Amino acid sequence: MAYHRTSYAVWEITLKCNLACSHCGSRAGQARAKELSTEEALDLVQQMAEVGIKEVTLIGGEAFLRPDWLEIAAAINQAGMRCTMTTGGYGISLATATKMKAAGIATVSVSIDGLEATHDTLRGRNGAWRYAFQTMGHLREVGIPFGCNTQINRLSAPELPSIYEHIRAAGAGAWQLQLTVPMGHAADHAEILLQPYELLDLYPMLARIAVRAQREGLQLQPGNNIGYYGPYERLLRGRGKDNDWAFWRGCSAGLSTLGIEADGAIKGCPSLPTAAYTGGNIRDRNLRDIVESTEELRFNLGAGTPQGTAHLWGFCKTCEFAELCRGGCTWTSHVFFDRRGNNPYCHHRALTQAQQGKRERLQLKRQADGLPFDNGEFELMEEPVDAPWDKTDSLHFTADQVQWSTSWQAEESLALTTS
Secondary structure: OOOOOOOEEEEEOOOEOOOOOOOOOOOOEOOOOOOOOHHHHHHHHHHHHHOOOOEEEEEOOOHHHOOOHHHHHHHHHHOOOEEEEEEOOOOOOHHHHHHHHHHOEEEEEEEOOOOHHHHHHHHOOOOHHHHHHHHHHHHHHHOOOEEEEEEEOOOOHHHHHHHHHHHHHHOOOEEEEEEOOOEHHHHHOHHHOOOHHHHHHHHHHHHHHHHHHHHHOOEEEEOOOOOOOOOOHHHHHOOOOOOOOOOOOOOOEOOOEEEEOOOOEEEOOOOOOHHHHEEEEOOOOOHHHHHHHOHHHOOOOOOOOHHHHOOOOOHHHHOOOHHHHOOOOHHHHHHHHOOOOOOOOOHHHHHHHHHOOEEEEEEEEEOOOOOOOOEOEEEEEEEEOOOOOOOOOOOOOOHHHOOOOHHHHHHHHHHHHHO
C-alpha cells in the first residue's frame, strides 16, 4: 500500500563546515565521501516535489560552503517548494545575503548557543558569536526574515534569558529550543548534558521566557524533545499562550518529515542516527519508493493502534500518556539507549519521579564510535531525590544559576505591584 504522507524535508547538502561544535551530532567538518553532484541534487529536488514536499530546509555542515548551494535553492523554489536555511552564520557577508535573497531563500535560522564566551566555546571558534550577529544584520538589511535556534545544555541553560534579549534586539522573529543529546560530538561530552532531574529547574524558566516572548512578538518554538505533559506543556507548545490543543502528539519522523544526507541517504528525520534509520539512497532507489516502502521510514505508521506502543519500555511503557506520546522524540531515546521507546528527557516523568521521592541519572556505559550521526549508550540510574551529586560530575544546572538581567527583575516587580 502506498502512503502519501511527507511535507517537510531537511537536507544536509554538505558535511563541510567552518566551525567545530562540541555538540554537533553529525560531526561536521570535512565533506562526506561522494556527496551528491549538482546533477544528482537537482534531480532530487524534482523527486521531492513529486512526493509532496512543500518546504525544504538546507543545512550542513555549513550549507553555503557547497559551491552550487544557491543553484539548489533556486531550483527548490522553481519546483514550487519553499526554501529555508539553517546556518552557524560564520562568514555570510552582505553580498552573500543579497544572493540568498535573489535565490529565493525565504527564511533563515541562525544558531546561537550561548552568550559570547559560551557560544564560541561550544562552536569551537573565537568570533563565531560576533559573526552570527553580523549575519543577522545582513539578513535584516536585505529583507530575509530570520530566527535563531539554541541547544540547551548545562553551559547554555543559565544564559537563556540573556540570549533571548540579544536575539530579540537583533530582530529575530522566532526562537527554536532543543535539548542537547548525546549524538556525534555531543556523545563525547556527556558532562554538558542535562540530567533528567535538572529539567525541573529548566521548565519554569522556559515558561517565563515564553510568556514574555509572546508579548514582545518573538515566536518561541519548542523542539521535539522539549516538554511532554508537564504544567507548561500547553504554554510552551502554544508559543507563550495557553492553548488547550497545543501539546505533544508523538514522533513525526517519516510521517510528515524527511531527513536527507549529503551522499543521498534518506531518513525519516534529519536527526536520527544514520545506521539504524536510513531507508535507502537515492542513487539506488527513487525517493518515492524509499518513502513508500522502506521499514526504516514506516515505524511511526502504527500510531493509534496497539502496534504503535509495542516498542515502548521502561517508564514510557507504563505512562498514562503512552498511546498519545509514543515515547516522545525517537532521536532522543535512541541516542541515549541505542534503542527507541524510553525517553528520559520528559517533564512529566521527572515530576512523577520527584513525587515518588526519587530521580533518574544518566551514566555513560559505552562510548560512541566517532562516526557522523553515531551514538554510544547510557544506563539509567535511579536514586533518592535528595541524594548528593556525584563528586566526579562537576557541572550542574540549578535555578539559582539562571542569569536574570535587570529588565527581567523590573518586569517581575511590576507584575507584583499590579497583581
